[in-house]
Amino acid sequence: MSDGRLVSVGHYGDPMGDAAVLRVDEDGFFCLVAPDAYRGFVDEDWEFDQLLTHFVAQMNAGSLFVAYPGPDDADAVVVADAGVEDSVSREAAGVMHVGPGGLWSTDYTQLTMAAQFDDEGPTAPDSIRLPVAEGWHRVCLRQADGDSRYTLTISPSGDEGRAQLSAVPWFS
Secondary structure, three states: OOOOEEOOEOOOOOOOOOOEOEEOOOOOOEEEEOOOOOOOOOOOOOOHHHHHHHHHHHHHHOOEEEEOOOHHHOOEEEEEOOOOOOOEEEEEEEEEEEOOOOEEEEOHHHHHHHHHOOOOOOOOOOOEEEOOOOEEEEEEEEEEOOOOOEEEEEEEOOOOOOOOOOOOOOOO
């Protein structure tokens, strides 16, 4: 696991100050991982479809959240206490189980490394650890109509009754 930094993150509407700004990565993905439960290795010669299937399985297991806003739509992701009150153009949600290792913002490149190499973890030195308590949490990424920013909410939740995903949100 990474020695990444624990950060306090700003809230929607705040100027962010010295807080870290989460971002959609250069490949167009937004990724959160709970490294205690995440099983990253797929195959030394994985193919893209295998990786997407693996991501969905790990999201359904509660160890990963991935959405694909796209590389051309990449902008700041602001952590908020509540959801967007404006009209939402798109939303992706999942449930994650955070263990002692925490919840981390990571990227697609690091997840591909973990998929290819059995000894590689899902976080890198520049990964950001979010201040989230252990337990089950609902994660929701939203984009308001006419806004290039995304809003991320993370709230305590149970694991019962959660919907199973069949694809990486917004990836077509």
